[in-house]
Amino acid sequence: xxxxxxxxxxxxxxxxxxxxxxxxxxxxxxxxxxxxxxxxxxxxxxxxxxxxxxxxxxxxxxxxxxxxxxxxxxxxxxxxxxxxxxxxxxxxxxxxxxxxxxxxxxxxxxxxxxxxxxxxxxxxxxxxxxxxxxxxxxxxxxxxxxxxxxxxxxxxxxxxxxxxxxxxxxxxxxxxxxxxxxxxxxxxxxxxxxxxxxxxxxxxxxxxxxxxxxxxxxxxxxxxxxxxxxxxxxxxxxxxxxxxxxxxxxxxxxxxxxxxxxxxxxxxxxxxxxxxxxxxxxxxxxxxxxxxxxxxxxxxxxxxxxxxxxxxxxxxxxxxxxxxxxxxxxxxxxxxxxxxxxxxxxxxxxxxxxxxxxxxxxxxxxxxxxxxxxxxxxxxxxxxxxxxxxxxxxxxxxxxxxxxxxxxxxxxxxxxxxxxxxxxxxxxxxxxxxxxxxxxxxxxxxxxxxxxxxxxxxxxxxxxxxxxxx
Amino acid sequence: xxxxxxxxxxxxxxxxxxxxxxxxxxxxxxxxxxxxxxxxxxxxxxxxxxxxxxxxxxxxxxxxxxxxxxxxxxxxxxxxxxxxxxxxxxxxxxxxxxxxxxxxxxxxxxxxxxxxxxxxxxxxxxxxxxxxxxxxxxxxxxxxxxxxxxxxxxxxxxxxxxxxxxxxxxxxxxxxxxxxxxxxxxxxxxxxxxxxxxxxxxxxxxxxxxxxxxxxxxxxxxxxxxxxxxxxxxxxxxxxxxxxxxxxxxxxxxxxxxxxxxxxxxxxxxxxxxxxxxxxxxxxxxxxxxxxxxxxxxxxxxxxxxxxxxxxxxxxxxxxxxxxxxxxxxxxxxxxxxxxxxxxxxxxxxxxxxxxxxxxxxxxxxxxxxxxxxxxxxxxxxxxxxxxxxxxxxxxxxxxxxxxxxxxxxxxxxxxxxxxxxxxxxxxxxxxxxxxxxxxxxxxxxxxx
Numbered sequence: 032x033x034x035x036x037x038x039x040x041x042x043x044x045x046x047x048x049x050x051x052x053x054x055x056x057x058x059x060x061x062x063x064x065x066x067x068x069x070x071x072x073x074x075x076x077x078x079x080x081x082x083x084x085x086x087x088x089x090x091x092x093x094x095x096x097x098x099x100x101x102x103x104x105x106x107x108x109x110x111x112x113x114x115x116x117x118x119x120x121x122x123x124x125x126x127x128x129x130x131x132x133x134x135x136x137x138x139x140x141x142x143x144x145x146x147x148x149x150x151x152x153x154x155x156x157x158x159x160x161x162x163x164x165x166x167x168x169x170x171x172x173x174x175x176x177x178x179x180x181x182x183x184x185x186x187x188x189x190x191x192x193x194x195x196x197x198x199x200x201x202x203x204x205x206x207x208x209x210x211x212x213x214x215x216x217x218x219x220x221x222x223x224x225x226x227x228x229x230x231x232x233x234x235x236x237x238x239x240x241x242x243x244x245x246x247x248x249x250x251x252x253x254x255x256x257x258x259x260x261x262x263x264x265x266x267x268x269x270x271x272x273x274x275x276x277x278x279x280x281x282x283x284x285x286x287x288x289x290x291x292x293x294x295x296x297x298x299x300x301x302x303x304x305x306x307x308x309x310x311x312x313x314x315x316x317x318x319x320x321x322x323x324x325x326x327x328x329x330x331x332x333x334x335x336x337x338x339x340x341x342x343x344x345x346x347x348x349x350x351x352x353x354x355x356x357x358x359x360x361x362x363x364x365x366x367x368x369x370x371x372x373x374x375x376x377x378x379x380x381x382x383x384x385x386x387x388x389x390x391x392x393x394x395x396x397x398x399x400x401x402x403x404x405x406x407x408x409x410x411x412x413x414x415x416x417x418x419x420x421x422x423x424x425x426x427x428x429x430x431x432x433x434x435x436x437x438x439x440x441x442x443x444x445x446x447x448x449x450x451x452x453x454x455x456x457x458x459x460x461x462x463x464x465x466x467x468x469x470x471x472x473x474x475x476x477x478x479x480x481x482x483x484x485x486x487x488x489x490x491x492x493x494x495x496x497x498x499x500x501x
Numbered sequence: 502x503x504x505x506x507x508x509x510x511x512x513x514x515x516x517x518x519x520x521x522x523x524x525x526x527x528x529x530x531x532x533x534x535x536x537x538x539x540x541x542x543x544x545x546x547x548x549x550x551x552x553x554x555x556x557x558x559x560x561x562x563x564x565x566x567x568x569x570x571x572x573x574x575x576x577x578x579x580x581x582x583x584x585x586x587x588x589x590x591x592x593x594x595x596x597x598x599x600x601x602x603x604x605x606x607x608x609x610x611x612x613x614x615x616x617x618x619x620x621x622x623x624x625x626x627x628x629x630x631x632x633x634x635x636x637x638x639x640x641x642x643x644x645x646x647x648x649x650x651x652x653x654x655x656x657x658x659x660x661x662x663x664x665x666x667x668x669x670x671x672x673x674x675x676x677x678x679x680x681x682x683x684x685x686x687x688x689x690x691x692x693x694x695x696x697x698x699x700x701x702x703x704x705x706x707x708x709x710x711x712x713x714x715x716x717x718x719x720x721x722x723x724x725x726x727x728x729x730x731x732x733x734x735x736x737x738x739x740x741x742x743x744x745x746x747x748x749x750x751x752x753x754x755x756x757x758x759x760x761x762x763x764x765x766x767x768x769x770x771x772x773x774x775x776x777x778x779x780x781x782x783x784x785x786x787x788x789x790x791x792x793x794x795x796x797x798x799x800x801x802x803x804x805x806x807x808x809x810x811x812x813x814x815x816x817x818x819x820x821x822x823x824x825x826x827x828x829x830x831x832x833x834x835x836x837x838x839x840x841x842x843x844x845x846x847x848x849x850x851x852x853x854x855x856x857x858x859x860x861x862x863x864x865x866x867x868x869x870x871x872x873x874x875x876x877x878x879x880x881x882x883x884x885x886x887x888x889x890x891x892x893x894x895x896x897x898x899x900x901x902x903x904x905x906x907x908x909x910x911x912x913x914x915x916x917x918x919x920x921x922x923x924x925x926x927x928x929x930x931x932x933x934x935x936x937x938x939x940x941x942x943x944x945x946x947x948x949x950x
Contacts, residue, residue, distance in 0.1 A: 050569065050582035053612050058604035060561060060588035067562030089624055089655035090528055091538025095566035098893050102570075107896040109873050114528045115656040120628060131531030138505055138532070138874055150560045151624040151656060154594055186560035187625070188591045257900045258942035260502065260877030439568075 051446055052420035062419035062439065064364055065390030066457075067186035070096045071194025072147040073110050074222065076180075078246025079202065080267035081142030083135055085111040087128050087159060088149025102459040104225075104252045107264065111135045115151055124152060125162040132166055136175040139262045142270055145198065146181045153185035178270065180205050189291065192366045192391050195222050196290040199245050203295045206270065207277035209303045215241040216329055217276050217305065219284035219295050221312060221368050222456060225253035225465040227474065234323075234471060237338065238330035243272045243279060245295055253465040277303040281329055283322070285312040286368025289393040311403055312368055313470050314478070315376030316345060318403070322471075341472040348476065349380055352483040359486065360429070362386035364422050364436040365455040367393050367415070369469070373435055373454075375403030376475060382482070385429045388414040388422045419443070433485060450485040454478070502878045505532060511870060513854070516863040522854045524869040528659070533872040535820065535893050536847045538655035540623055541567075542663020545910060546743050547619055547651065547670065549694045550722035551575035554615040556585045558602050558633060559623025563655075564588075571910045572696040576721050580613055589625065598631050606640045606648065616724035617647040619670060627654035647724075649673050660822065661742060661848050668747035671718060671727060675751065678728025686781050687713040689733045689757075691748055692740030693764070695720025696910055699917035703764050706774055706797075706918065710789040712781070718744065731755045735780050737762045737773065742823035742848055763825055764917040765925075766833035767798060767805075797919040808926045809838045811934055818843035818880050819889040820871060821908060824853030830889060830908065831860050837926055842883040845871045873897050881943075887933050902941025904932035 052061045069086055073096050076084040086093045093112035100108045113131040115124050128146070135144055148159055163179045170176060182201040184194045199219055220231055228249035235242040250266025276282075282296035282305050299305040313322040319342070323334050359382045363370045367389040374384040387400045396415035401407050412425050423443040426434070434444045435452045438460045444451035458464035468474040487501055504512065510523035528534035544567050547555065557564040564586030575581065587605050589598050602620070610618060618640070622633055633650045641648040651670045653663050688707065693700045700720030707714050715733040716726040736748045736759035748759035760780070762773035771794045778790035817839050819830050824846045831841045844861055845868035846853065857867055866879045877897050880888060888898035891909030898905040906928045908916065916925045938944045 050579035052583055056605070056608040056612060058587070058601050059556065059606075059609050060564070060586045062568060062584050063561050063565045063586060063588065065561060066565050067560060070562070085531060089538045089540075090534055090536055090659070091541050091655045092562065093533075094535070094537040094541070094893070095562065098891075099566050101892055101896055105896060105899070107873060107900055109533045111531045111533045112528070114530045114534065115624075116527055117657055120624070120654075120656045127530045134505055134507075134529060134531030135533075138503060138872075149624075150562075150594075151628070154625045154628045185591075186562045187589050187594050190561070254900075256902055256941045258902075259881065260874065260897070260901060262502070262874060442569075 050442055052423055055418065055421035055424050060418045063390055064388065064417055064419050064422060064439065065190035065192070066099065067191060068184040068189045068194035068197075069147045069149055069186065070099065071191035071196070071222070072145065072182050072184045072198035073108075074100065074191075074248070075195045075198035075202070075246050076145030076147070077108065077251050078244070078248035078267050079143055079145070079273070080269045081263055082145055082267065083109060083111060083139045083141040083263055084145040084147060085113060085128070085131050085135055086147055086149055087113045087124060087152040087157065088115055089151055090114045092149045099457065103457040103464050105462070105465070106252045106254065109139070109263070120151065120155060123155065124157060125165070128159070128162055129166045129169070132179070133174070136177055140175060141177045141263060143178045143180060146179055147184045147194070147198065148182075150185045150187050153183065159183070178206065190391050192222060192368070193290055193292065196294055197292055200293065200295040200298055202273055203245065203276045204298050204302070206273045207299060207303065208274045210275070210278040212280060213275060213278050215243055215275060215279050217243045217245055217279045217282040217296065217299065219245045219282060221284070221286045222366055223312070223470060224467050225249040226468040227470045230468055230471050230473060234338065235326065237335040238326045238332050240326065240330050243276055244268055245273070245276065277305065279305050281306040281308060283308045283310060283325060285310055286371070288399065289367045289391060289396075311375060312372035314369075314372040315379050315475055316342065316472070317379065318372055318375055319472050319475060338472060341476070345472045345476045345479070348479060352479065353381055355483050355486050357381035359383070359432040360385045361433050361435055362388070362422070362426050362429070362431040364388040364434070364440060367391045367396060367399070369455050371399050371403050374400050376478070378404040378406075378408070380479065383408065383410070385410060385431055386412045386414070386422065386425050388412070388417045388425070390417060392416040433482070450489055452478070452481055452485060502874055504875060505529065508532060508875070511868065512875065513858070513867040515858055515861055515865045515867065522867060522869060524854055525850045526870075528870055533874070534870055535872060536659050536870060539657040539659065539663035539666065540621060540653040540655040542660030542743070543621060543651045543653035543667040543670070544663070545660070545694075546664055546667035546719060548581055549573035549575070549719040550619070550724065550727070551581045552578040552616045552724055553580070554585060554609045554613055554618040555581060555621070556587065556606060556609060556618060557621045557623060558587045558598065558626050558631070559589055560625065561586055561588045563621070563623045571694075572913045573694050573910065574698050574721060575695075576701075580615060585609055594625060594629055597629060598626065599636055602631065602633065602636050603640065606636065607644065610640070610644045610646065615646065617649065617674065619649050619651050621651045621653045623653070624655045627656070647674060659848055664743040665746050668744065668750065671747060672750050674724060674727045676728070676731045676755070678725060680729050680732025683715055683729060683732030684713045685734065686711060686783065686786065687715050687733045688735045688737055688777060689715050689730045690717045690720070691736055691738045691759070692744035693717055693720045693917070694910060697913050697915035699764070699915045699921065702915060702918040702921060706793060707777065710774070710778060710793055711786050712777060718747065731757070733757060735760065735777065737777060739763055739825070740823055741825040761825070763829040764921070765826065765829035767801070767836060767919060767922050768832055769829045770918050770922070771798070801919045801923045804923055805837070805926055808930045811930060813838035815839045815886040815933055816842045816883060817887045817889060818876070818883065818885040819908075820845045820868070820876055820894055821890060822847045824849035824857060826908065827857055828860060831857070833922065833925060837929065839887070839929075841865060842885055843868070843876075843879045845869060845876070877901060887929055902938055902943045904929070904935070904938070906932060
């Protein structure tokens with residue numbers, strides 16, 4: 032008999048080849064389900080054309096974040112650092128930051144430099160806006176003069192998700208301009224994959240809507256092969272487009288409701304009166320319908336036949352696969368916006384999301400999860416501000432049939448002997464994380480097929496007979 | 502592509518440069534250094550101690566980015582692969598993180614019953630003035646295990662600074678164990694981190710010729726072994742940058758001499774085994790070493806020869822953390838018939854670069870504390886076929902359509918010893934000989950000519 036694939040590594044807690052946390056602890060974060068705030072800012076800035084990020088802090092912050100993002104995207108990720116020394120930590124690192132900016136300007140010739148802080152710079156109370164003003168005043172004539180966008184991202188406050196939204200917000204607030212209202216639409220997709228961004232652009236194009244994607248790292252972090260080194264990868268949202276965010280017809284933002292500092296779309300609405308449509312990430316039929324409804328409204332056009340067919344095929348596949356799924360249970364973890372949307376999607380197809388967990392500390396996370404479900408569900412653990420110890424502990428208790436989330440769920444998936452559907456960030460134990468499509472009817476279709484097949488896989492592998500016809 | 506003025510002296514062209522290579526200096530602000538920080542250095546060295554709790558005192562980033570990313574293996578406890586942090590929040594920064602540190606430490610110790618605990622100070626802990634030492638002492642007393650503070654605030658310097666802090670921390674364990682049963686012919690291996698089981702490979706060599714390995718520091722490291730490390734008669738120091746400091750302490754306080762070794766490549770591995778055997782001046786051991794080397798070499802040579810045929814004349818670039826690895830790699834590549842045309846390190850010093858210059862061929866570019874723009878430029882100028890580095894260098898190579906071999910801590914393939922050399926050769930071969938390069942612009946352009 033062939034051993035069932037997903038159950039082979041029988042992994043008791045503390046088993047020597049499966050590093051498992053024992054239980055959640057009140058004061059120690061174990062295997063965090065979040066990354067630090069400046070990482071999110073670096074990711075957002077990577078989607079701006081001609082933009083390089085400098086982190087005001089120790090060299091290690093930039094290097095760790097580079098390495099982490101490279102492990103997911105498998106693309107160059109140049110992030111400069113003001114390389115704090117002990118002296119800077121005592122006397123302030125302003126001088127060093129200015130020098131760093133001027134070196135970045137010289138070596139990379141960027142159009143924009145994103146200046147994000149770290150906990151170190153924030154703790155010593157660096158007044159970064161003042162330093163940047165001084166830099167501009169002291170700038171010698173003829174020296175390269177890129178735009179500087181500052182975002183405050185101490186990692187003791189918030190997490191990567193918040194850093195991401197904060198950077199997008201800083202970009203539109205500092206660069207957005209109020210001009211006569213145009214016909215273009217801002218899209219704030221949140222932390223999604225490169226493939227997701229490409230798909231969203233296609234969708235908007237089908238409605239003849241001119242989009243300003245905030246941000247757009249679909250090319251910069253998933254580009255082609257080069258014949259010479261590009262100092263800053265080609266692609267991204269141009270400065271001209273960012274300026275136009277202030278005069279857009281509307282903003283569509285996915286998720287970001289959890290951000291304590293507001294969002295780019297909220298700022299644009301209050302600053303320039305750009306109408307805001309806040310939607311859950313379009314995963315699942317209902318969420319995608321809501322997105323297409325807004326696009327129909329904004330464009331005055333009907334959904335293109337191609338997408339009607341995509342939707343119809345999706346419904347058809349829901350029917351084809353429903354029996355394999357009904358009553359199954361799932362644990363979802365990762366960035367809050369994505370968790371909430373995936374929970375909604377699962378509830379559409381008969382899978383019960385019994386654990387919804389995020390490392391972010393979100394206000395009324397439970398409410399957000401519940402409101403996205405087809406109908407309210409009482410047996411559900413909603414964990415916000417959770418680490419993987421809490422997630423693992425809850426999984427041991429609730430025994431879900433499958434896990435959906437990033438690579439960091441692998442140890443618990445292995446321990447429980449259940450499949451892990453990889454999505455979100457980081458996915459660094461597989462190739463092609465940039466090309467995982469989560470959004471729209473098409474992304475939902477992909478996820479749906481993958482989930483059904485994973486379940487069939489597990490069933491087939493666990494069967495003594497092993498039919499090749501299911 | 503422009504080289505920043507302040508960086509020009511950190512680049513040296515063998516055969517044409519007139520200046521001395523400038524090194525051992527702080528990274529230039531804004532230059533996208535490939536270096537990390539002091540915390541990274543400490544974390545890298547201590548991580549493989551598998552039966553200790555490693556608690557990172559600070560905001561979440563430092564712990565999140567070092568969670569189970571390394572290939573350091575353990576024969577038993579997997580505790581080191583978990584990531585523990587005090588995850589400091591704004592209120593802790595304002596009011597102090599001491600209570601949280603105390604609670605986190607005691608909770609972790611009660612949960613995992615480790616043999617010891619290391620507490621890493623990160624940047625802001627140094628600034629908000631937490632008395633980490635006092636907490637460590639208190640918990641140590643209460644729980645009856647060593648609780649050791651690691652002074653690894655990131656801004657204190659480069660990885661090198663962190664290595665020293667790690668050595669200081671490990672040194673607190675040494676001398677605390679009973680050495681009455683440590684045999685006369687015994688060594689410690691310093692600076693091997695058991696990446697993909699490398700410590701086991703090396704240990705097997707020594708034990709097969711009658712040399713007992715008391716402690717590997719820190720690969721597959723055990724607190725109780727480290728306690729007894731002062732009973733060994735000789736220290737072998739691999740990865741010279743990280744552990745020489747510790748070897749010097751042990752020489753000073755226990756009179757244990759040390760030799761620098763490397764287990765990368767046939768020549769270096771053989772030299773390490775011979776040097777160690779000779780140290781003990783026991784004829785039977787020297788003879789067994791000869792036999793071991795001869796057996797191991799003849800075991801891998803036929804396969805290596807085949808690989809050599811394909812790789813002959815190919816050009817390699819390497820950019821690694823420490824210089825000792827660079828020396829070994831230049832030699833190992835030469836053994837495969839390849840030429841090193843670009844070599845650099847993050848943290849080499851004057852002596853290191855002098856030696857590197859000597860062993861490299863004319864025309865080789867040598868760089869200190871380089872960055873992606875420079876590395877990419879020289880790779881193209883020298884038309885390299887293979888880049889050896891870590892995960893940060895990988896996309897530079899891949900975007901430009903160059904082969905790549907990961908020689909950093911994250912790899913999962915053993916490259917040490919004789920079998921490691923064969924793995925290395927296979928890795929290099931698999932990358933350099935792949936048919937995919939025919940499609941990348943750099944090569945397809947050339948093919949059209």
